[in-house]
Amino acid sequence: EAGVAQSPRYKIIEKRQSVAFWCNPISGHATLYWYQQILGQGPKLLIQFQNNGVVDDSQLPKDRFSAERLKGVDSTLKIQPAKLEDSAVYLCASSLGRISDTQYFGPGTRLTVL
Amino acid sequence: AQKITQTQPGMFVQEKEAVTLDCTYDTSDQSYGLFWYKQPSSGEMIFLIYQGSYDEQNATEGRYSLNFQKARKSANLVISASQLGDSAMYFCAMREDTGRRALTFGSGTRLQVQP
Numbered sequence: 001e002a003g004v005a006q007s008p009r010y011k012i013i014e015k016r017q018s019v020a021f022w023c024n025p026i027s028g029h030a031t032l033y034w035y036q037q038i039l040g041q042g043p044k045l046l047i048q049f050q051n052n053g054v055v056d057d058s059q060l061p062k063d064r065f066s067a068e069r070l071k072g073v074d075s076t077l078k079i080q081p082a083k084l085e086d087s088a089v090y091l092c093a094s095s096l097g098r099i100s101d102t103q104y105f106g107p108g109t110r111l112t113v114l
Numbered sequence: 115a116q117k118i119t120q121t122q123p124g125m126f127v128q129e130k131e132a133v134t135l136d137c138t139y140d141t142s143d144q145s146y147g148l149f150w151y152k153q154p155s156s157g158e159m160i161f162l163i164y165q166g167s168y169d170e171q172n173a174t175e176g177r178y179s180l181n182f183q184k185a186r187k188s189a190n191l192v193i194s195a196s197q198l199g200d201s202a203m204y205f206c207a208m209r210e211d212t213g214r215r216a217l218t219f220g221s222g223t224r225l226q227v228q229p
Contacts, residue, residue, distance in 0.1 A: 033216055042118075042205050042219030043159070056214040089157055093217075102149070103217060105159035 002026065004106035006092050012112045018080035021109045025073070025094030031055075032069055033103060034077050035091040043091055049075065050097060079111075087113045116141045118206050118220035125225050127196045134181070135191040135223045137206030143167075145211035148189040150180065153203040153222070162204075165189060167211075196227045 005024040013019050025032050031050050035043035046065065048055040051072040060067070064083070069075040079086055089110050093103040117140040127133040139148065150162040165173045165180045173180045181190040193200055203224050207217040 031215075035217075040221075042207070042221050043217070044219070045214075045216040048214060048216050056216060091159060093159070102161050102164055104161060105151075108157045108159075110157065 004092055004094055004104055006090075006106035006109055008109055009107060010110050010112075012114065013082055014114050015084055016081040018078065019082055019111065020079075021077045021090050021092075021111075023075045023077070023092030023106060025075075025092070026104055028096070029094035029104075030072070030097035031095045031103075032075050033093040033095075034067060034075070035093065037089040037091055037108070039088070046077070046090075082111075082113045084113050087111055116143070116146075116208055116210055116218045118208055118218055120206055120220035120223050122223045123221075125223055127193075127225065127227055129198060129227055129229050130195055132192060132194045133196055133225065135193070135204050135206075135225065137189045137191065137220060139187050139189060139206075139208050141187075141208065141210060143210040143212055147209045147211065148180070148182070149207040149209070149217065150178070150189075150191045151205045151207060151219075152200075153205060155202070159205070163191070193225075198227050198229065201225060201227045 034046040037043040047057045049069040067077045089108040091108045093105045095101045095103045119138045146167045148165045152160045163175045179192045203222045205222045206220045
């Protein structure tokens with residue numbers, strides 16, 4: 001079974017530019033998560049989808065970050081405009097959506113904002 | 115609000131020895147799950163082991179076991195017979211089973227296995 005796919009793996013941009021990350025979850029997984037992991041810290045949730053609806057986006061900086069999950073499968077996370085403090089690894093995870101299930105993570109996208 | 119605390123920023127262990135990574139948590143929920151993930155230098159978060167709050171027995175997965183002490187709110191990871199490939203960051207995480215079910219992570223412990 002294929003795991004969670006993410007692209008690109010690495011991205012370097014200058015501040016005020018825009019960037020987009022793509023995630024393809026494990027087939028059949030209803031719930032999709034985007035986490036931000038700043039160097040030296042544990043991941044922190046940005047947004048959670050159940051199928052194509054948003055469950056929790058309370059920690060998403062909505063003035064610059066946006067995310068969508070069209071058709072309940074792939075998801076895109078966008079940052080516009082990027083700030084220096086957005087430099088981090090962006091991790092996508094998916095799960096079946098049941099109470100006791102496990103989240104499986106993709107390889108992440110490492111973003112550097114100069 | 116839920117919180118995970120990992121007090122060991124770094125740990126060293128000799129190859130083939132056992133090591134315990136500490137994790138304490140705080141939650142007001144009665145139903146929750148505790149997870150351990152491994153993050154090698156490549157960056158991917160690899161699921162290791164899960165313990166449900168109502169599970170009476172400690173979880174085990176191969177060389178990994180979770181020492182769950184509910185009254186103390188601790189969920190320590192024990193790695194037996196350490197291997198060089200175990201060198202990585204290890205994160206403890208919790209998910210409350212009511213409300214949003216995203217994971218809350220600790221700050222991690224860097225484990226280095228020495229030959």
